[in-house]
Amino acid sequence: MAQLFSRRATTIFRVVLTLTPLAAAAGGGLTYAWLRSDAAWGVGKPAPQPIPFRHDLHAGVLKIDCRYCHTGAERAADAGMPSAQTCMTCHSQIWAGASVLEPLRTALALDTPLRWRSVSRLPDFAYFHHGAHVSKGVTCATCHGRVEEMPKTVKARTLSMGWCLECHRDPGSRLPLHTAVLATAEKKQPSGQAPRAHDTSLLMSCSTCHR
Ligand code: HEC
Ligand code: HEC
Ligand code: HEC
Ligand code: HEC
Numbered sequence: 650m651a652q653l654f655s656r657r658a659t660t661i662f663r664v665v666l667t668l669t670p671l672a673a674a675a676g677g678g679l680t681y682a683w684l685r686s687d688a689a690w691g692v693g694k695p696a697p698q699p700i701p702f703r704h705d706l707h708a709g710v711l712k713i714d715c716r717y718c719h720t721g722a723e724r725a726a727d728a729g730m731p732s733a734q735t736c737m738t739c740h741s742q743i744w745a746g747a748s749v750l751e752p753l754r755t756a757l758a759l760d761t762p763l764r765w766r767s768v769s770r771l772p773d774f775a776y777f778h779h780g781a782h783v784s785k786g787v788t789c790a791t792c793h794g795r796v797e798e799m800p801k802t803v804k805a806r807t808l809s810m811g812w813c814l815e816c817h818r819d820p821g822s823r824l825p826l827h828t829a830v831l832a833t834a835e836k837k838q839p840s841g842q843a844p845r846a847h848d849t850s851l852l853m854s855c856s857t858c859h860r
């Protein structure tokens with residue numbers, strides 16, 4: 650029987666057959682690496698803001714407490730954003746006529762909120778609660794980085810699900826207060842019974858963050 654394909658064609662066919670899955674794997678690998686990378690999550694990228702507000706000046710140099718402007722951070726789900734009035738406690742005197750503060754005066758005159766852009770907003774299907782974390786001793790910097798050193802506010806962590814779970818799997822080892830809390834708890838426990846600082850199964854269950 651005559652050969653259907655030339656020897657050369659068969660070789661080309663073999664090469665293509667081997668290379669295609671390799672190329673697909675490499676492409677997939679690159680896509681995977683991109684999806685996992687900080688850049689894909691917007692880490693380090695500032696958002697355009699109506700006023701060039703500077704944390705490094707207000708929280709860093711002037712040492713204004715975070716909670717002065719983000720009043721919900723300790724107890725509520727949302728940390729909250731400062732109103733124009735909050736800024737005006739100082740800026741009705743300092744830099745009062747400056748053009749960079751024009752949106753502030755407009756917001757005040759029209760009684761509308763300032764439209765700050767968020768760098769850390771989660772998708773709507775994910776639930777987060779500030780108070781639950783801050784009251785347990787998780788610091789702002791753990792999740793937001795050293796904001797008081799930022800001239801422009803950027804995201805410091807991915808805030809991805811994998812990142813959340815890294816801590817939820819074993820929060821004890823990440824909490825500054827943990828050792829102190831555990832030491833007190835251990836004193837109250839009868840010997841041989843290890844206290845459970847956190848219910849990890851609850852922290853890992855889907856419905857805790859997707860409700
Ligand atoms: C407790 C007082 C205080 C509060 C509250 C405050 N500021 Fe300031 N702000 C200052 C001082 C002081 C300066 C520095 C003035 C200087 O260096 O001449 C300043 C400077 C600024 C500047 C100029 C920064 C630069 O480029 O040098 C902007 C813009 C500004 N503030 C915006 C705001 C906004 C927006 C708010 C509200 C979210 C706010 N400030 C709340 C005290 C305050
Ligand atoms: C004088 C008021 C003021 C103080 C004090 C302040 N902030 Fe802010 N913060 C703002 C304003 C205004 C914005 C929105 C503009 C921006 O992102 O820079 C903001 C934005 C943020 C964001 C980004 C929120 C988002 O949705 O992406 C984080 C995180 C944050 N602040 C954390 C902190 C921390 C931590 C401290 C204390 C170290 C602090 N802030 C102190 C006014 C303040
Ligand atoms: C365990 C991590 C974690 C800690 C600790 C934390 N944050 Fe946040 N923060 C987040 C996440 C996640 C978001 C986005 C929430 C969302 O979109 O639902 C956020 C959002 C914010 C915002 C945007 C406005 C808002 O109401 O959501 C501000 C401002 C803020 N955080 C400030 C703070 C300050 C100040 C502290 C410390 C007192 C703090 N955060 C502690 C994770 C954290
Ligand atoms: C550094 C550690 C840490 C990180 C990071 C962290 N968490 Fe938590 N989370 C905790 C601790 C500790 C608790 C409280 C456990 C307790 O009450 O015993 C908690 C509790 C919660 C709760 C339960 C709140 C309630 O209703 O009581 C939710 C929801 C939650 N976390 C969501 C998130 C999400 C979403 C992220 C990521 C954006 C995140 N957490 C990142 C440590 C962390």
Ligand code: HEC
Nearest residue numbers: 771772775808809810811813814817852853854855857858
């Ligand atoms: C500690 C909080 C937390 C827990 C627990 C959690 N998630 Fe998430 N999940 C998030 C956050 C935050 C996001 C959004 C950021 C992201 O996509 O990584 C998310 C995103 C997702 C997405 C969308 C992913 C995508 O690529 O868009 C799915 C699907 C999901 N979660 C399913 C689950 C399932 C199933 C479980 C239980 C096995 C679970 N999650 C447990 C916090 C959590």
